[in-house]
Amino acid sequence: AQRVTQPEKLLSVFKGAPVELKCNYSYSGSPELFWYVQYSRQRLQLLLRHISRESIKGFTADLNKGETSFHLKKPFAQEEDSAMYYCALGPFSGGYNKLIFGAGTRLAVHP
């Protein structure tokens, strides 16, 4: 079964500390993985996708097929990074974005 697991409900760090938000997936095919973010009072939005191998707002994520993981990392957290982060798997077929989301991790960055 296709599944996304984010083991931490809350990750609390101090400003300037490194951040790693964990994401593990279960999928028998070739996965496409994404990170979405929801800042306070804003809409859920795409942060980055593994296929682009990009760095957005200092965040990076590497797909590790051996460990079936797609952890989100940032070397130095900022207060404005505080938000809910969702890992998502998909879209599986036809270009439709039938994403499967994890339960989300709340990142709290303290001054």
Next chain:
Amino acid sequence: NAGVTQTPKFRVLKTGQSMTLLCAQDMNHEYMYWYRQDPGMGLRLIHYSVGEGTTAKGEVPDGYNVSRLKKQNFLLGLESAAPSQTSVYFCASSAPFRAGELFFGEGSRLTVL
């Protein structure tokens, strides 16, 4: 540019009542989706549509119906609301083959008493 707009944003229903959530997008997207978000469970796909006049079931379709009579609108209906349908509902849209890029509405919080 409003993007994806959901109405209403809040609603309280009694068990057995019916209601419709409206989603409208102004980006000319082909694909539209309805998700529900429950604590500890992330977002789960209810129904989706790949074009005007088409709909398909997602992961948790029971108790819901949808219609896509116009390309820009995607309606989610609850014919007989149940307390288990208390949730936050999100509509999203996307363009073909823009892998993983969903544009979300602000959400609609529904409480069924």
